[in-house]
Amino acid sequence: MNDSLISIILPTYNRAHFLPACLDSVFAQTYTNWELVVIDDGSTDSTVEVLEKYSDPRIVYIYQDNQGVSAARNTGIAQCKGEYIALLDSDDEWMPKKLEIQLKYMQANGFEICQTNEIWVRKGKRVNQPAKYVKPEGWFFEASLNMCLISPSCTMFTRKAWGDIGPFDVHMPSCEDYDMWLRACLVYPIGLVSEQLTIKHGGREDQLSNCVPCADLYRIRALVKILQCGKLDADQAATAMQELETKVLIYRQGCEKRGKNDEADKVWNLFCMIRDGKEIPLNTLR
Known part of the structure:
Protein backbone atom coordinates (compact mmCIF):
# COMPACT_ATOMS: atom_id res chain seq x y z
CA MET A 1 0.00 0.00 0.00
CA ASN A 2 1.48 3.35 -1.02
CA ASP A 3 1.36 6.49 1.11
CA SER A 4 -1.53 8.16 -0.73
CA LEU A 5 -3.11 11.25 0.79
CA ILE A 6 -6.74 10.71 1.76
CA SER A 7 -8.97 13.77 1.96
CA ILE A 8 -11.76 13.31 4.49
CA ILE A 9 -14.78 15.46 3.62
CA LEU A 10 -16.83 16.30 6.71
CA PRO A 11 -19.81 18.66 6.25
CA THR A 12 -21.54 19.80 9.41
CA TYR A 13 -24.43 22.02 10.40
CA ASN A 14 -25.31 22.57 14.06
CA ARG A 15 -23.96 19.18 15.09
CA ALA A 16 -21.58 20.34 17.83
CA HIS A 17 -22.95 17.72 20.21
CA PHE A 18 -21.97 14.87 17.85
CA LEU A 19 -18.70 16.26 16.48
CA PRO A 20 -16.33 15.09 19.25
CA ALA A 21 -17.09 11.39 18.72
CA CYS A 22 -16.83 11.84 14.96
CA LEU A 23 -13.54 13.74 15.16
CA ASP A 24 -12.07 11.36 17.72
CA SER A 25 -12.73 8.48 15.33
CA VAL A 26 -10.70 10.29 12.64
CA PHE A 27 -7.78 10.94 14.96
CA ALA A 28 -7.84 7.29 16.04
CA GLN A 29 -7.15 6.08 12.48
CA THR A 30 -4.14 3.79 12.09
CA TYR A 31 -3.59 5.29 8.63
CA THR A 32 -2.32 8.81 9.28
CA ASN A 33 -1.66 10.40 5.88
CA TRP A 34 -4.94 12.26 5.69
CA GLU A 35 -6.33 15.77 5.67
CA LEU A 36 -9.67 16.53 7.30
CA VAL A 37 -11.69 19.13 5.42
CA VAL A 38 -14.47 20.37 7.71
CA ILE A 39 -17.12 22.40 5.91
CA ASP A 40 -19.15 24.37 8.43
CA ASP A 41 -22.39 24.96 6.57
CA GLY A 42 -23.49 28.03 8.51
CA SER A 43 -23.63 26.55 12.02
CA THR A 44 -24.98 28.78 14.79
CA ASP A 45 -24.10 26.48 17.70
CA SER A 46 -20.71 25.81 19.33
CA THR A 47 -19.20 24.02 16.32
CA VAL A 48 -16.22 26.39 16.15
CA GLU A 49 -15.48 25.98 19.85
CA VAL A 50 -15.49 22.19 19.46
CA LEU A 51 -13.09 22.33 16.53
CA GLU A 52 -10.72 24.66 18.37
CA LYS A 53 -10.00 21.84 20.82
CA TYR A 54 -8.42 19.84 17.97
CA SER A 55 -5.11 21.47 17.11
CA ASP A 56 -3.69 19.63 14.13
CA PRO A 57 -2.29 21.00 10.84
CA ARG A 58 -4.17 18.28 8.95
CA ILE A 59 -7.48 20.02 9.67
CA VAL A 60 -8.79 22.42 7.02
CA TYR A 61 -11.73 24.51 8.22
CA ILE A 62 -14.09 26.12 5.71
CA TYR A 63 -17.09 28.23 6.67
CA GLN A 64 -19.91 28.99 4.26
CA ASP A 65 -23.46 30.27 4.56
CA ASN A 66 -25.98 27.46 4.90
CA GLN A 67 -26.44 25.82 1.50
CA GLY A 68 -27.12 22.18 2.32
CA VAL A 69 -25.07 19.02 2.48
CA SER A 70 -24.57 18.68 -1.28
CA ALA A 71 -23.07 22.16 -1.65
CA ALA A 72 -20.94 21.60 1.45
CA ARG A 73 -19.48 18.34 0.13
CA ASN A 74 -18.86 19.95 -3.28
CA THR A 75 -17.04 22.85 -1.61
CA GLY A 76 -14.83 20.51 0.40
CA ILE A 77 -13.95 18.28 -2.54
CA ALA A 78 -13.17 21.30 -4.72
CA GLN A 79 -10.56 22.46 -2.19
CA CYS A 80 -9.10 19.14 -1.02
CA LYS A 81 -5.75 17.78 -2.16
CA GLY A 82 -5.99 14.02 -1.77
CA GLU A 83 -5.74 11.37 -4.44
CA TYR A 84 -8.43 9.53 -2.51
CA ILE A 85 -11.58 11.10 -1.04
CA ALA A 86 -13.51 9.69 1.93
CA LEU A 87 -16.90 11.01 2.99
CA LEU A 88 -17.87 11.25 6.64
CA ASP A 89 -21.09 12.69 8.06
CA SER A 90 -20.66 14.62 11.28
CA ASP A 91 -22.91 12.31 13.32
CA ASP A 92 -21.19 9.09 12.21
CA GLU A 93 -17.94 7.43 13.30
CA TRP A 94 -15.23 5.16 11.93
CA MET A 95 -13.51 2.17 13.44
CA PRO A 96 -9.74 2.76 13.88
CA LYS A 97 -8.58 0.71 10.87
CA LYS A 98 -11.24 1.97 8.45
CA LEU A 99 -8.98 4.05 6.21
CA GLU A 100 -6.09 1.58 6.32
CA ILE A 101 -8.16 -1.46 5.36
CA GLN A 102 -10.26 0.34 2.78
CA LEU A 103 -7.33 1.92 0.96
CA LYS A 104 -5.46 -1.38 0.89
CA TYR A 105 -8.54 -3.15 -0.48
CA MET A 106 -9.07 -0.57 -3.21
CA GLN A 107 -5.48 -0.64 -4.35
CA ALA A 108 -5.23 -4.43 -4.26
CA ASN A 109 -8.41 -4.93 -6.27
CA GLY A 110 -8.36 -1.93 -8.58
CA PHE A 111 -11.57 -0.28 -7.37
CA GLU A 112 -12.11 3.43 -8.01
CA ILE A 113 -15.07 3.47 -5.57
CA CYS A 114 -15.42 1.36 -2.46
CA GLN A 115 -17.52 1.19 0.69
CA THR A 116 -17.34 -0.72 3.94
CA ASN A 117 -19.99 -2.56 5.84
CA GLU A 118 -21.47 -0.66 8.76
CA ILE A 119 -22.87 -0.92 12.25
CA TRP A 120 -26.30 0.62 12.73
CA VAL A 121 -27.06 2.54 15.90
CA ARG A 122 -30.62 3.81 16.35
CA LYS A 123 -31.46 6.03 19.32
CA GLY A 124 -28.27 4.96 21.02
CA LYS A 125 -28.79 1.20 20.62
CA ARG A 126 -27.17 -1.13 18.13
CA VAL A 127 -29.69 -2.75 15.80
CA ASN A 128 -29.54 -5.38 13.06
CA GLN A 129 -29.87 -4.27 9.47
CA PRO A 130 -32.87 -5.61 7.53
CA ALA A 131 -31.83 -8.04 4.81
CA LYS A 132 -32.80 -5.63 2.03
CA TYR A 133 -29.98 -3.29 3.10
CA VAL A 134 -27.22 -5.87 2.66
CA LYS A 135 -24.50 -4.25 0.57
CA PRO A 136 -23.53 -5.86 -2.74
CA GLU A 137 -20.20 -5.67 -4.56
CA GLY A 138 -19.40 -5.18 -8.21
CA TRP A 139 -21.87 -4.00 -10.84
CA PHE A 140 -25.35 -3.42 -9.39
CA PHE A 141 -26.89 -0.48 -11.22
CA GLU A 142 -30.27 -2.18 -11.63
CA ALA A 143 -30.50 -3.08 -7.94
CA SER A 144 -29.59 0.48 -6.93
CA LEU A 145 -32.59 1.89 -8.80
CA ASN A 146 -34.97 0.64 -6.13
CA MET A 147 -33.10 2.07 -3.15
CA CYS A 148 -29.79 3.62 -2.19
CA LEU A 149 -27.28 0.82 -1.59
CA ILE A 150 -24.23 2.97 -0.79
CA SER A 151 -23.74 4.89 2.45
CA PRO A 152 -21.78 8.16 2.31
CA SER A 153 -19.81 7.65 5.53
CA CYS A 154 -18.76 4.19 4.31
CA THR A 155 -17.46 5.44 0.99
CA MET A 156 -14.05 6.24 -0.46
CA PHE A 157 -13.36 7.07 -4.11
CA THR A 158 -10.51 8.32 -6.28
CA ARG A 159 -10.26 11.80 -7.71
CA LYS A 160 -10.66 10.20 -11.14
CA ALA A 161 -14.02 8.73 -10.11
CA TRP A 162 -15.18 12.08 -8.77
CA GLY A 163 -14.41 13.65 -12.13
CA ASP A 164 -16.69 11.10 -13.77
CA ILE A 165 -19.63 11.09 -11.31
CA GLY A 166 -19.61 14.41 -9.44
CA PRO A 167 -20.74 16.84 -8.25
CA PHE A 168 -23.58 16.30 -5.78
CA ASP A 169 -26.83 17.89 -6.97
CA VAL A 170 -27.31 21.08 -4.92
CA HIS A 171 -30.99 21.18 -5.90
CA MET A 172 -31.68 18.01 -3.91
CA PRO A 173 -32.08 18.68 -0.17
CA SER A 174 -32.42 14.92 0.36
CA CYS A 175 -31.73 11.73 -1.63
CA GLU A 176 -28.59 13.42 -2.99
CA ASP A 177 -26.69 10.23 -2.20
CA TYR A 178 -29.20 8.09 -4.15
CA ASP A 179 -28.70 10.43 -7.11
CA MET A 180 -24.90 10.35 -6.88
CA TRP A 181 -24.59 6.60 -6.52
CA LEU A 182 -26.92 5.93 -9.45
CA ARG A 183 -24.36 7.69 -11.62
CA ALA A 184 -21.52 5.85 -9.92
CA CYS A 185 -23.07 2.39 -10.34
CA LEU A 186 -23.65 3.08 -14.03
CA VAL A 187 -19.95 3.55 -14.81
CA TYR A 188 -17.99 1.74 -12.06
CA PRO A 189 -18.07 -1.53 -10.15
CA ILE A 190 -18.27 -0.79 -6.42
CA GLY A 191 -15.89 -2.46 -4.01
CA LEU A 192 -17.00 -3.72 -0.62
CA VAL A 193 -14.88 -4.22 2.49
CA SER A 194 -16.74 -6.91 4.41
CA GLU A 195 -15.72 -5.66 7.87
CA GLN A 196 -18.09 -3.30 9.68
CA LEU A 197 -15.78 -0.30 9.81
CA THR A 198 -18.34 2.52 9.93
CA ILE A 199 -20.80 3.33 12.70
CA LYS A 200 -23.92 4.89 11.26
CA HIS A 201 -26.18 6.70 13.71
CA GLY A 202 -29.86 7.26 13.00
CA GLY A 203 -33.37 7.46 14.36
CA ARG A 204 -33.21 11.16 15.24
CA GLU A 205 -35.71 13.83 14.28
CA ASP A 206 -33.01 16.25 13.04
CA GLN A 207 -31.77 13.97 10.27
CA LEU A 208 -32.37 14.94 6.65
CA SER A 209 -34.49 11.86 6.04
CA ASN A 210 -36.90 13.14 8.67
CA CYS A 211 -36.62 16.89 8.06
CA VAL A 212 -37.12 17.11 4.30
CA PRO A 213 -40.68 16.42 3.07
CA CYS A 214 -41.52 14.55 -0.12
Whole structure:
Protein backbone atom coordinates (compact mmCIF):
# COMPACT_ATOMS: atom_id res chain seq x y z
CA MET A 1 0.00 0.00 0.00
CA ASN A 2 1.48 3.35 -1.02
CA ASP A 3 1.36 6.49 1.11
CA SER A 4 -1.53 8.16 -0.73
CA LEU A 5 -3.11 11.25 0.79
CA ILE A 6 -6.74 10.71 1.76
CA SER A 7 -8.97 13.77 1.96
CA ILE A 8 -11.76 13.31 4.49
CA ILE A 9 -14.78 15.46 3.62
CA LEU A 10 -16.83 16.30 6.71
CA PRO A 11 -19.81 18.66 6.25
CA THR A 12 -21.54 19.80 9.41
CA TYR A 13 -24.43 22.02 10.40
CA ASN A 14 -25.31 22.57 14.06
CA ARG A 15 -23.96 19.18 15.09
CA ALA A 16 -21.58 20.34 17.83
CA HIS A 17 -22.95 17.72 20.21
CA PHE A 18 -21.97 14.87 17.85
CA LEU A 19 -18.70 16.26 16.48
CA PRO A 20 -16.33 15.09 19.25
CA ALA A 21 -17.09 11.39 18.72
CA CYS A 22 -16.83 11.84 14.96
CA LEU A 23 -13.54 13.74 15.16
CA ASP A 24 -12.07 11.36 17.72
CA SER A 25 -12.73 8.48 15.33
CA VAL A 26 -10.70 10.29 12.64
CA PHE A 27 -7.78 10.94 14.96
CA ALA A 28 -7.84 7.29 16.04
CA GLN A 29 -7.15 6.08 12.48
CA THR A 30 -4.14 3.79 12.09
CA TYR A 31 -3.59 5.29 8.63
CA THR A 32 -2.32 8.81 9.28
CA ASN A 33 -1.66 10.40 5.88
CA TRP A 34 -4.94 12.26 5.69
CA GLU A 35 -6.33 15.77 5.67
CA LEU A 36 -9.67 16.53 7.30
CA VAL A 37 -11.69 19.13 5.42
CA VAL A 38 -14.47 20.37 7.71
CA ILE A 39 -17.12 22.40 5.91
CA ASP A 40 -19.15 24.37 8.43
CA ASP A 41 -22.39 24.96 6.57
CA GLY A 42 -23.49 28.03 8.51
CA SER A 43 -23.63 26.55 12.02
CA THR A 44 -24.98 28.78 14.79
CA ASP A 45 -24.10 26.48 17.70
CA SER A 46 -20.71 25.81 19.33
CA THR A 47 -19.20 24.02 16.32
CA VAL A 48 -16.22 26.39 16.15
CA GLU A 49 -15.48 25.98 19.85
CA VAL A 50 -15.49 22.19 19.46
CA LEU A 51 -13.09 22.33 16.53
CA GLU A 52 -10.72 24.66 18.37
CA LYS A 53 -10.00 21.84 20.82
CA TYR A 54 -8.42 19.84 17.97
CA SER A 55 -5.11 21.47 17.11
CA ASP A 56 -3.69 19.63 14.13
CA PRO A 57 -2.29 21.00 10.84
CA ARG A 58 -4.17 18.28 8.95
CA ILE A 59 -7.48 20.02 9.67
CA VAL A 60 -8.79 22.42 7.02
CA TYR A 61 -11.73 24.51 8.22
CA ILE A 62 -14.09 26.12 5.71
CA TYR A 63 -17.09 28.23 6.67
CA GLN A 64 -19.91 28.99 4.26
CA ASP A 65 -23.46 30.27 4.56
CA ASN A 66 -25.98 27.46 4.90
CA GLN A 67 -26.44 25.82 1.50
CA GLY A 68 -27.12 22.18 2.32
CA VAL A 69 -25.07 19.02 2.48
CA SER A 70 -24.57 18.68 -1.28
CA ALA A 71 -23.07 22.16 -1.65
CA ALA A 72 -20.94 21.60 1.45
CA ARG A 73 -19.48 18.34 0.13
CA ASN A 74 -18.86 19.95 -3.28
CA THR A 75 -17.04 22.85 -1.61
CA GLY A 76 -14.83 20.51 0.40
CA ILE A 77 -13.95 18.28 -2.54
CA ALA A 78 -13.17 21.30 -4.72
CA GLN A 79 -10.56 22.46 -2.19
CA CYS A 80 -9.10 19.14 -1.02
CA LYS A 81 -5.75 17.78 -2.16
CA GLY A 82 -5.99 14.02 -1.77
CA GLU A 83 -5.74 11.37 -4.44
CA TYR A 84 -8.43 9.53 -2.51
CA ILE A 85 -11.58 11.10 -1.04
CA ALA A 86 -13.51 9.69 1.93
CA LEU A 87 -16.90 11.01 2.99
CA LEU A 88 -17.87 11.25 6.64
CA ASP A 89 -21.09 12.69 8.06
CA SER A 90 -20.66 14.62 11.28
CA ASP A 91 -22.91 12.31 13.32
CA ASP A 92 -21.19 9.09 12.21
CA GLU A 93 -17.94 7.43 13.30
CA TRP A 94 -15.23 5.16 11.93
CA MET A 95 -13.51 2.17 13.44
CA PRO A 96 -9.74 2.76 13.88
CA LYS A 97 -8.58 0.71 10.87
CA LYS A 98 -11.24 1.97 8.45
CA LEU A 99 -8.98 4.05 6.21
CA GLU A 100 -6.09 1.58 6.32
CA ILE A 101 -8.16 -1.46 5.36
CA GLN A 102 -10.26 0.34 2.78
CA LEU A 103 -7.33 1.92 0.96
CA LYS A 104 -5.46 -1.38 0.89
CA TYR A 105 -8.54 -3.15 -0.48
CA MET A 106 -9.07 -0.57 -3.21
CA GLN A 107 -5.48 -0.64 -4.35
CA ALA A 108 -5.23 -4.43 -4.26
CA ASN A 109 -8.41 -4.93 -6.27
CA GLY A 110 -8.36 -1.93 -8.58
CA PHE A 111 -11.57 -0.28 -7.37
CA GLU A 112 -12.11 3.43 -8.01
CA ILE A 113 -15.07 3.47 -5.57
CA CYS A 114 -15.42 1.36 -2.46
CA GLN A 115 -17.52 1.19 0.69
CA THR A 116 -17.34 -0.72 3.94
CA ASN A 117 -19.99 -2.56 5.84
CA GLU A 118 -21.47 -0.66 8.76
CA ILE A 119 -22.87 -0.92 12.25
CA TRP A 120 -26.30 0.62 12.73
CA VAL A 121 -27.06 2.54 15.90
CA ARG A 122 -30.62 3.81 16.35
CA LYS A 123 -31.46 6.03 19.32
CA GLY A 124 -28.27 4.96 21.02
CA LYS A 125 -28.79 1.20 20.62
CA ARG A 126 -27.17 -1.13 18.13
CA VAL A 127 -29.69 -2.75 15.80
CA ASN A 128 -29.54 -5.38 13.06
CA GLN A 129 -29.87 -4.27 9.47
CA PRO A 130 -32.87 -5.61 7.53
CA ALA A 131 -31.83 -8.04 4.81
CA LYS A 132 -32.80 -5.63 2.03
CA TYR A 133 -29.98 -3.29 3.10
CA VAL A 134 -27.22 -5.87 2.66
CA LYS A 135 -24.50 -4.25 0.57
CA PRO A 136 -23.53 -5.86 -2.74
CA GLU A 137 -20.20 -5.67 -4.56
CA GLY A 138 -19.40 -5.18 -8.21
CA TRP A 139 -21.87 -4.00 -10.84
CA PHE A 140 -25.35 -3.42 -9.39
CA PHE A 141 -26.89 -0.48 -11.22
CA GLU A 142 -30.27 -2.18 -11.63
CA ALA A 143 -30.50 -3.08 -7.94
CA SER A 144 -29.59 0.48 -6.93
CA LEU A 145 -32.59 1.89 -8.80
CA ASN A 146 -34.97 0.64 -6.13
CA MET A 147 -33.10 2.07 -3.15
CA CYS A 148 -29.79 3.62 -2.19
CA LEU A 149 -27.28 0.82 -1.59
CA ILE A 150 -24.23 2.97 -0.79
CA SER A 151 -23.74 4.89 2.45
CA PRO A 152 -21.78 8.16 2.31
CA SER A 153 -19.81 7.65 5.53
CA CYS A 154 -18.76 4.19 4.31
CA THR A 155 -17.46 5.44 0.99
CA MET A 156 -14.05 6.24 -0.46
CA PHE A 157 -13.36 7.07 -4.11
CA THR A 158 -10.51 8.32 -6.28
CA ARG A 159 -10.26 11.80 -7.71
CA LYS A 160 -10.66 10.20 -11.14
CA ALA A 161 -14.02 8.73 -10.11
CA TRP A 162 -15.18 12.08 -8.77
CA GLY A 163 -14.41 13.65 -12.13
CA ASP A 164 -16.69 11.10 -13.77
CA ILE A 165 -19.63 11.09 -11.31
CA GLY A 166 -19.61 14.41 -9.44
CA PRO A 167 -20.74 16.84 -8.25
CA PHE A 168 -23.58 16.30 -5.78
CA ASP A 169 -26.83 17.89 -6.97
CA VAL A 170 -27.31 21.08 -4.92
CA HIS A 171 -30.99 21.18 -5.90
CA MET A 172 -31.68 18.01 -3.91
CA PRO A 173 -32.08 18.68 -0.17
CA SER A 174 -32.42 14.92 0.36
CA CYS A 175 -31.73 11.73 -1.63
CA GLU A 176 -28.59 13.42 -2.99
CA ASP A 177 -26.69 10.23 -2.20
CA TYR A 178 -29.20 8.09 -4.15
CA ASP A 179 -28.70 10.43 -7.11
CA MET A 180 -24.90 10.35 -6.88
CA TRP A 181 -24.59 6.60 -6.52
CA LEU A 182 -26.92 5.93 -9.45
CA ARG A 183 -24.36 7.69 -11.62
CA ALA A 184 -21.52 5.85 -9.92
CA CYS A 185 -23.07 2.39 -10.34
CA LEU A 186 -23.65 3.08 -14.03
CA VAL A 187 -19.95 3.55 -14.81
CA TYR A 188 -17.99 1.74 -12.06
CA PRO A 189 -18.07 -1.53 -10.15
CA ILE A 190 -18.27 -0.79 -6.42
CA GLY A 191 -15.89 -2.46 -4.01
CA LEU A 192 -17.00 -3.72 -0.62
CA VAL A 193 -14.88 -4.22 2.49
CA SER A 194 -16.74 -6.91 4.41
CA GLU A 195 -15.72 -5.66 7.87
CA GLN A 196 -18.09 -3.30 9.68
CA LEU A 197 -15.78 -0.30 9.81
CA THR A 198 -18.34 2.52 9.93
CA ILE A 199 -20.80 3.33 12.70
CA LYS A 200 -23.92 4.89 11.26
CA HIS A 201 -26.18 6.70 13.71
CA GLY A 202 -29.86 7.26 13.00
CA GLY A 203 -33.37 7.46 14.36
CA ARG A 204 -33.21 11.16 15.24
CA GLU A 205 -35.71 13.83 14.28
CA ASP A 206 -33.01 16.25 13.04
CA GLN A 207 -31.77 13.97 10.27
CA LEU A 208 -32.37 14.94 6.65
CA SER A 209 -34.49 11.86 6.04
CA ASN A 210 -36.90 13.14 8.67
CA CYS A 211 -36.62 16.89 8.06
CA VAL A 212 -37.12 17.11 4.30
CA PRO A 213 -40.68 16.42 3.07
CA CYS A 214 -41.52 14.55 -0.12
CA ALA A 215 -38.27 12.59 -0.45
CA ASP A 216 -39.96 10.51 -3.15
CA LEU A 217 -40.02 13.58 -5.40
CA TYR A 218 -36.22 13.79 -5.22
CA ARG A 219 -35.85 10.10 -6.02
CA ILE A 220 -38.05 10.75 -9.05
CA ARG A 221 -35.77 13.64 -10.02
CA ALA A 222 -32.74 11.34 -9.78
CA LEU A 223 -34.38 8.72 -11.99
CA VAL A 224 -35.36 11.33 -14.57
CA LYS A 225 -31.76 12.56 -14.64
CA ILE A 226 -30.34 9.09 -15.18
CA LEU A 227 -32.90 8.33 -17.89
CA GLN A 228 -32.03 11.56 -19.68
CA CYS A 229 -28.24 11.17 -19.39
CA GLY A 230 -27.95 9.27 -22.66
CA LYS A 231 -25.71 6.54 -21.20
CA LEU A 232 -28.19 3.72 -20.50
CA ASP A 233 -28.51 0.70 -22.74
CA ALA A 234 -31.98 -0.57 -23.68
CA ASP A 235 -32.29 -2.98 -20.75
CA GLN A 236 -31.07 -0.42 -18.22
CA ALA A 237 -33.46 2.19 -19.58
CA ALA A 238 -36.40 -0.20 -19.41
CA THR A 239 -35.61 -1.12 -15.81
CA ALA A 240 -35.14 2.52 -14.83
CA MET A 241 -38.42 3.48 -16.51
CA GLN A 242 -40.25 0.74 -14.63
CA GLU A 243 -38.80 1.97 -11.34
CA LEU A 244 -39.70 5.55 -12.21
CA GLU A 245 -43.31 4.54 -12.85
CA THR A 246 -43.45 2.72 -9.50
CA LYS A 247 -42.13 5.74 -7.61
CA VAL A 248 -44.38 8.16 -9.49
CA LEU A 249 -47.44 6.07 -8.63
CA ILE A 250 -46.48 6.00 -4.95
CA TYR A 251 -45.91 9.76 -4.95
CA ARG A 252 -49.17 10.35 -6.83
CA GLN A 253 -51.15 8.28 -4.34
CA GLY A 254 -49.59 10.19 -1.45
CA CYS A 255 -50.52 13.53 -3.04
CA GLU A 256 -54.09 12.42 -3.61
CA LYS A 257 -54.47 11.28 0.01
CA ARG A 258 -53.40 14.75 1.14
CA GLY A 259 -55.74 16.48 -1.30
CA LYS A 260 -52.90 17.69 -3.55
CA ASN A 261 -54.53 16.60 -6.78
CA ASP A 262 -52.83 19.26 -8.90
CA GLU A 263 -49.40 18.03 -7.78
CA ALA A 264 -50.44 14.43 -8.40
CA ASP A 265 -51.57 15.27 -11.93
CA LYS A 266 -48.44 17.32 -12.64
CA VAL A 267 -46.03 14.53 -11.74
CA TRP A 268 -48.06 11.92 -13.61
CA ASN A 269 -48.15 14.08 -16.73
CA LEU A 270 -44.39 14.57 -16.51
CA PHE A 271 -43.92 10.81 -16.27
CA CYS A 272 -46.07 10.31 -19.36
CA MET A 273 -43.89 12.77 -21.25
CA ILE A 274 -40.74 10.89 -20.26
CA ARG A 275 -42.33 7.55 -21.11
CA ASP A 276 -43.16 8.96 -24.55
CA GLY A 277 -39.54 9.95 -25.12
CA LYS A 278 -39.80 13.66 -24.45
CA GLU A 279 -37.19 15.62 -22.52
CA ILE A 280 -38.37 17.57 -19.48
CA PRO A 281 -36.56 20.38 -17.65
CA LEU A 282 -35.35 19.22 -14.25
CA ASN A 283 -36.47 22.44 -12.57
CA THR A 284 -40.02 21.09 -12.80
CA LEU A 285 -39.02 18.49 -10.20
CA ARG A 286 -37.89 20.71 -7.32
